[in-house]
Amino acid sequence: MVSLMSSPANSSDREKVVSKLPGWLRQNLKIRAAQHGIEIQAAVEQGITDWCHLASSLSQVDTAGSSSFSTFLPHGQWEEFTRTASDRRVSLAQGLAQSVQLWLDTNPAPEIERSSITRRIIVCNQKGGVGKTAITAGLGEALAEDPNALHAVRVAKALAKALRASEVHEEHDGQEADPLDVENLPGLGQRVLLVDFDPQCHLTNQLGASPLPMNGDSLTNHMAGDAKGDLRDLIVSIDDEAFAGRLHLLPACNDAFLLDVRLSAVRAREAALERALAPLEDDYDVIVVDCPPSLGLSMDAAAYYGRRRDGEAPGQSGALIVVQAEDSSADAYDLLTTQIDDLRADLQVDIDYLGIVVNLYDSRRGYIATSSLQGWVDIKDPRVVGLIGDLKEQKEAVRVKKPLLSYAPKSQQAIGMRALAREVS
Structure with a gap:
């Protein structure tokens, strides 16, 4: 079961949410966020926003072996996400995995900077x-x-x-x-x-x-x-x-x-x-x-x-x-x-x-x-x-x-x- 848990966050305009995510996707998210120099929660927030605004759901993501995953999101975003997941008849874990994968697909690893002079x-x-x-x-x-x-x-x-x-x-x-x-x-x-x-x-x-x-x-x-x-x-x-x-x-x-x-x-x-x-x-x-x-x-x-x-x-x-x-x-x-x-x-x-x-x-x-x-x-x-x-x-x-x-x-x-x-x- 996927749950929503509200608890005090670092900022008053965010709430803690707990869901599930497969380990390989969590690791890819961690690496890519670090490559772009942003917080993981910002990447998840953007992925969920983009996923909710899509005309239809994406391809299924393999969520086998998922484990607990928590992050902080703006108040109200998780409710919008759960409604969208319900309308598309996908589980919250699948919807979250699709959101994270969407962010990864739209934010590829940056190119290594190469100096013109060795x-x-x-x-x-x-x-x-x-x-x-x-x-x-x-x-x-x-x-x-x-x-x-x-x-x-x-x-x-x-x-x-x-x-x-x-x-x-x-x-x-x-x-x-x-x-x-x-x-x-x-x-x-x-x-x-x-x-x-x-x-x-x-x-x-x-x-x-x-x-x-x-x-x-x-x-x-x-x-x-x-x-x-x-x-x-x-x-x-x-x-x-x-x-x-x-x-x-x-x-x-x-x-x-x-x-x-x-x-x-x-x-x-x-x-x-x-x-x-x-x-x-x-x-x-x-x-x-x-x-x-x-x-x-x-x-x-x-x-x-x-x-x-x-x-x-x-x-x-x-x-x-x-x-x-x-x-x-x-x-x-x-x-x-x-x-x-x-x-x-x-x-x-x-x-x-x-x-x-x-x-x-x-x-x-x-x-x-x-x-x-x-x-x-x-x-x-x-x-x-x-x-x-x-x-x-x-x-x-x-x-x-x-x-x-x-x-x-x-x-x-x-x-x-x-x-x-x-x-x-």
Whole structure:
């Protein structure tokens, strides 16, 4: 039986109604409403209004397995709906299912926004061991996630809250984040290329791919003007249904240890990475480069690749700096920003800072960690755009060579990676 129950609602002009809806239709409604950025109750209200105004009923919707469904509607709308359902000789559950399906049919999933200029995100720091590779992978995965599914995301207000050491300490004590700080949002659905630009091949290995052989073709060869084939032939897909062919990897090769030496003989060497990757750009919305812990010519080429191009809005491309809450990261940060600032001045280009990610954070390490975190927050420009805890899920994902966001999609680190992707989008 379907019933009408009146109860106090959030607004005085609405009443609570309880009916039934099949689980698959409820899920489609939840996802589509989130995609359009509206409340579920607004979608149901519009669907019922449109259904009541139709000249006749629609095709039957399979309502097998329906369960209780409640929402808030304007006063009087449910009475009009029940009269219309009676006139059409359909049950209230069938009428509601038809109304929801009608709204879904008239409000298709929005198209993914594609930038006319492929965004280039350069993940960098001169210091090794800060977790650049984990951030590169997590960011790329979050950008590529399924836009027709909902994923847990830490909302912006929660980042500011998490920047307080006490909040992070609670998370590390094993407590769950406040559910009010987490929102279920559709994936971003971007086409993403991850570029392993580090001769140590960490990104390649973490994602379960094989480093390129020394006697074959590589990104290094293309940058040095000694290509042995099409760079596209080296790209591998990160096969996981969460990314549905949208996430690709350009593996590394150990020959990148010789890149700076080979670039020294190349004309306009700062543009070498751009020349190599430019033919691939039309295939992707975002290219994320995992840089080596180096201040050599290869870092110059990476920073130049992330410069702001003609017609590109500020903050679309640039450098994302990964640090830890300890003193040596601060020293490395100063060296890196000095190099980028010198490159800006020497070549007269704009290289934007997309922000700072404080990675592997654990407030239980005491004053050095908490005071260092405060030091990063105090910088303001670039601002802290991500705070990722030192938790076991990332290490486990690396051990089994799986993407973090498919291995542990509900983990605090995954939730933080999705927030980071939205902060830099």
